[in-house]
Each structure stands twice: as structure tokens, then as C-alpha cells.
Amino acid sequence: MKRIWILVMVFFLVGCSNNEDVYTSEPIENVTLTVQELSDFTDNTLNYYDIEVTLDDEKDQLIGKETITYHYDETEALEALYLHVYPNAFKSSSHPSLFDQEVTKAMTQEGSIEIKNVLINGKTIEYSYEPIDTVLKLPFDLIPGEDYMIEMDFVIQVSSTTERFGSIQGIYNLGNWYPILAVYDDEGWNLDPYYDVGDPFYSEVANYDVTLTLPEGYIPSASGYLYQKEDKTYHFRADRMRDFAFVLSDKFLIKEKLVNDTLVYLYYPSSLSNHYWTDHALTFAEETLLLYEDFIGDYPYKSYSVVITTFPSGMEYPGLVMISDQYFYDFDITNLRQTIVHESVHQWFYSLIGDDEIDEGWIDEGLTTYFTMYFDQAVYKKAYYDRTLKYYRDRRNKYGIENITVLKSAKDYADWSEYGVAAYVTPALMYDEIYKTYGDEKLKTFVQSLYSNYVYGILRYEDLIETLKTVYGEEVMEIVDRYLK
Ligand SMILES: [Zn+2]
Structure with missing residues (x-):
């Protein structure tokens, strides 16, 4: 961030x-997302998330189902596994005040996630939220080297904030929204809460297949690439990514540009449709990719989305970054450039x-x-x-x-x-x-x-x-x- x-x-x-300087990019304006070819990448040693979710924009809810194929590859047997359920950090008045105390206090709708019907390998599991609200504990004997299929249903209430997870002004910032496996390392399980300071996240790469159904008129931006679209249902895929974020809105316009072998998207609210800096924003992302694919290493993902949204500065997710719309309204090109470059550099570091x-x-x-x-x-x-x-x-x-x-x-x-x-x-x-x-x-x-x-x-x-x-x-x-x- x-x-x-x-x-x-x-x-x-x-x-x-x-x-x-004067910028001369010629991006393609495109109100629909490009459907990309499904890659034949497979790596069965990675955990695999299969998520189906529907947005209800009347209730500000995400209703869905998640199936994780989990490979337990540690050396010791354990009696439980843990997932982070971060929407619960937005549940009470004590939720993290990430940016602005006043904005936090003005939150009229709290966020939360309700988990239902948890199964592991087809067997019903008595789950609990412990040791804290943002952690889901699933008691189950884990044997090294075994694979487990974890299934659950969920109802997510989106909070009314401009944070990483929140909806305001018809834009849904959906970072850290779904149940994500906690990391087990030499310190044991990492079950930290959603701290106020820092980007308090730690996760391992996994493969994702995420199916999203939206109300009429909505356009999704996502960490993964779109490989299929049927009416209002979008199928996204992400290979070897350590998280999966969305920003959704019925107000988005899109520009796109192919940079090396990555489709770079700029999403921006229609209120900025006449703002010529949208081209600049796309150019900053393009220039960062060109420089660091050469200087550091290949950017292997098929898409990269720069999303101009209500988030008050910049926030990185794999394949997607949230960038404040305020830089446009303030005509602050320096902060716009530095924020897009900063979050784009995070595509390598983080x-x-x-x-x-x-x-x-x-x-x-x-x-x-x-x-x-x-x-x-x-x-x-x-x-x-x-x-x-x-x-x-x-x-x-x-x-x-x-x-x-x-x-x-x-x-x-x-x-x-x-x-x-x-x-x-x-x-x-x-x-x-x-x-x-x-x-x-x-x-x-x-x-x-x-x-x-x-x-x-x-x-x-x-x-x-x-x-x-x-x-x-x-x-x-x-x-x-x-x-x-
Ligand atoms: Zn940062």
C-alpha cells in the first residue's frame, strides 16, 4: 500500500x-472485457480455490460457495486447519481504522462473513471462529502428504467504506473478501488479526477459478483473466497467485493495451470519461511493466488491472491494484504516477x-x-x-x-x-x-x-x-x- x-x-x-512530459499512448477503448484463451497451466502441488459468487447490489451482499483442494505438505500431523475470514474485521465498531477516523466512524453498514455448511472430504465439520473473529477454525486431523477437499457456503455483507473491502458510490472494493488459507510455517499457524498498520496479509500462491455473477450493467475488474462469459456470469482464472481481488461497478469504463504478453487494463468511473489523464494512467502501468520485466523478471500473468476507485491512496493485489480517483480530481499527476508505479512494482515485490x-x-x-x-x-x-x-x-x-x-x-x-x-x-x-x-x-x-x-x-x-x-x-x-x- x-x-x-x-x-x-x-x-x-x-x-x-x-x-x-507529453504522453503519446494509443490505448483501445473497450467497454467490454476481452475474453482470453484458457491456459493449459497445471500444477497439482498448489492449493486450488474454486469459488462461485453472486453480487446482490440491493443488499450489498456476496453470496457464494467455495471449494478448496488443499495439499497438506508439512511434516507433522495437525488437528485443525485455519482460514482468514477478513470481512469480520469490519463487523464491530472496533474494526480497523485504516485511513481516516472520520470515514471509519461514518460507516453505516458493517461488514461480515457468515460461513455455512462446512465439509471436509464430504464430512460435516463443526467449525468455529477462533481464536478471533477473523479466523475460521476447522478441526480435522491433517496427515502430511494428504489432499483435502474443503467446501463451504458463505454470505458476505460488504461494509459501507472506501477501504480495501467496502462499497460506496456504486463501486465495490473487494480485497480480502473470501476465506483464504492461513499460512503454516516454522512459527506454526499465522493467525494475525487485521491490523490498522501495514498491509496485514500473508498468503501462499495458489490456483484460482472464480465464477462471478453480476447484476445488469455491472463490469468486473479482477486479479485473474477472463476466459469465458455467459450473459451476466464471468469466469476468471488465476494461476500461481497469492490472492484474488475484485473491484465491481456499474459505472466503469475500460481501456486496454497489450504490453509484452499481458493485457493491461485501466478501469475508471464514467465521471472521469473526459479526463485525459486516463491515458497517462495506463501509460504509467505500461512503462512500469516494460522496465521491470526487463530489469527484474517476467510478469507471467495474462492480465493486469489498474482500477481507479474510491480507495484513498493505492493498494496492491496480485494482478489488480486499487488507485485513488482523488488524484484525478486534484489534478495531482505526481501522486498519480508514483502511486500507479508503486503498486505496479508490488507486482514483483509482494x-x-x-x-x-x-x-x-x-x-x-x-x-x-x-x-x-x-x-x-x-x-x-x-x-x-x-x-x-x-x-x-x-x-x-x-x-x-x-x-x-x-x-x-x-x-x-x-x-x-x-x-x-x-x-x-x-x-x-x-x-x-x-x-x-x-x-x-x-x-x-x-x-x-x-x-x-x-x-x-x-x-x-x-x-x-x-x-x-x-x-x-x-x-x-x-x-x-x-x-x-
Ligand atoms: Zn506499498
Whole structure:
């Protein structure tokens, strides 16, 4: 995510943003989604989600059914498995106030998910929400190496917010909406709640087949690609993705452009139909893909959707990013560019190269923040890079370097301001110093080596340090220790 504290930067940058370059993209305007060929990708070692869901826009509900083919590949037998059911975080007045306390208080409809009829391998399961509301516990003996078929029905109430999960002004932001398997790792089950600070999500790649039925006039944007459409029912597929998000609206217009072998979509509300920056928005996504497919590694998905929505800044999901419509209304091209680039860079750091965003969120945010700066320099002007660098240095100094701890869990930060300077700014300054010391080619070797070793996997602190040492030599630790200790 790109957070509110970055908005502070607007006041610093906006005065300098009059000399933006002229863009010349020729996107295809297309009110219907393109149906793409179903890929023959199979990997039966991955978990598989088969979800069928219908939107009821009168009640703001999603009603559906989910079937997961789950491969239990740990070495020890367990007595339960767990899924996150994040809509329950929006259930009570104590739900996370992610952005704006006032917006949170103004929520008139709470969000929730009601689970029904849970079966594992055809057998009825007595499930419970424990240890917290946002976790579904399914007691069942798990034997290493076995496969399980988990089935459940659900009714999801969408909250009336402009958060990652919420509906307002006829746009449904549907991030973290369906029951998703918790990760079992060397710490055991990761059952963290939906924290206020950070993007509090941690998941493994899986394959998805999602069937969505919409009311008349609605257009879906999705993490996966569309492979079949019958009347108001859309069939999406996503292979090796670590989450699946939607944004739905009856007000969307679409532009699309083929970039390498990915169809890049821009979704935007019809109120922006005369806004010429919609072309720019598509171009920023295109330029990011072109730069980083070359510099880091292949973007393997068949579609990528940039969705202009009510979300108040930017939020990344695999194959789909939410971008604030406010940048258009404010004519804030700098924040529009930086937010689209930032969320697009997350397609590599978080989506393809995963991490535990709760315990080590600085890994994806730090790399993403740095490669957003790097984009500005590589595609536009070095002055943009230098300006951001100066802003970050000032920000870190002003906060007090001695008050900043990068290596701690998102749940231990007091607020977004502290998290921003620790997880975004400080690692970005570290990568800047490494880049200035060792140069471009080494930087490329470093990120390509992250990509080749951790694509579709989870990158941890130890792995990151090991890769830095392998590429740059032991002496790089002199720089690393100054920022991370
Ligand atoms: Zn981010």
C-alpha cells in the first residue's frame, strides 16, 4: 500500500510537477472485457480455490460457495486447519481504522462473513471462529502428504467504506473478501488479526477459478483473466497467485493495451470519461511493466488491472491494484504516477516474490519504494529521483534515526507515520546507497537473483541478506547494518 504519509509529499512536489512530459499512448477503448484463451497451466502441488459468487447490489451482499483442494505438505500431523475470514474485521465498531477516523466512524453498514455448511472430504465439520473473529477454525486431523477437499457456503455483507473491502458510490472494493488459507510455517499457524498498520496479509500462491455473477450493467475488474462469459456470469482464472481481488461497478469504463504478453487494463468511473489523464494512467502501468520485466523478471500473468476507485491512496493485489480517483480530481499527476508505479512494482515485490507482510513488511515495501524512485530516474528524469531522495532523507532525519526500527512486526508500530519511515523510507535509502556504491549492473543482478530464487515463494530476512552478500560481497553489510540495525 502507499500510505497517507506519502500525501504529505504532495505539498512538497506539487509545485515542481508542471513540466511533466507529453504522453503519446494509443490505448483501445473497450467497454467490454476481452475474453482470453484458457491456459493449459497445471500444477497439482498448489492449493486450488474454486469459488462461485453472486453480487446482490440491493443488499450489498456476496453470496457464494467455495471449494478448496488443499495439499497438506508439512511434516507433522495437525488437528485443525485455519482460514482468514477478513470481512469480520469490519463487523464491530472496533474494526480497523485504516485511513481516516472520520470515514471509519461514518460507516453505516458493517461488514461480515457468515460461513455455512462446512465439509471436509464430504464430512460435516463443526467449525468455529477462533481464536478471533477473523479466523475460521476447522478441526480435522491433517496427515502430511494428504489432499483435502474443503467446501463451504458463505454470505458476505460488504461494509459501507472506501477501504480495501467496502462499497460506496456504486463501486465495490473487494480485497480480502473470501476465506483464504492461513499460512503454516516454522512459527506454526499465522493467525494475525487485521491490523490498522501495514498491509496485514500473508498468503501462499495458489490456483484460482472464480465464477462471478453480476447484476445488469455491472463490469468486473479482477486479479485473474477472463476466459469465458455467459450473459451476466464471468469466469476468471488465476494461476500461481497469492490472492484474488475484485473491484465491481456499474459505472466503469475500460481501456486496454497489450504490453509484452499481458493485457493491461485501466478501469475508471464514467465521471472521469473526459479526463485525459486516463491515458497517462495506463501509460504509467505500461512503462512500469516494460522496465521491470526487463530489469527484474517476467510478469507471467495474462492480465493486469489498474482500477481507479474510491480507495484513498493505492493498494496492491496480485494482478489488480486499487488507485485513488482523488488524484484525478486534484489534478495531482505526481501522486498519480508514483502511486500507479508503486503498486505496479508490488507486482514483483509482494505478489510474485512474496513475504510475510506482517512480520517483515519492510521487505516488500522497502524494495517497492526504492524501485518506484528508480523508475522515475530510468523512465523520466534523474531530478525526480533526487527530489524523492531528499524528501526521504529529510523525513528520516526529522523523525530521528535513533527512533527508527526496521526489523519489527507491523503490529508493534505505533502508527502509519512510524511504519512509513521504518518500512518504506529507511530501506529505500539503504538500496539507494548500495546502488550509488556498486552501480546499475549489480543492482540488476541482485533483483534478478531474488526473482529467480523466490518467485512464487516467500522471501525472508535471512534470504535477502544472503542474496545481498552473494551479489555484493560481505562488505555490503557495512551499509546494511547502518540502516537495519
Ligand atoms: Zn506499498
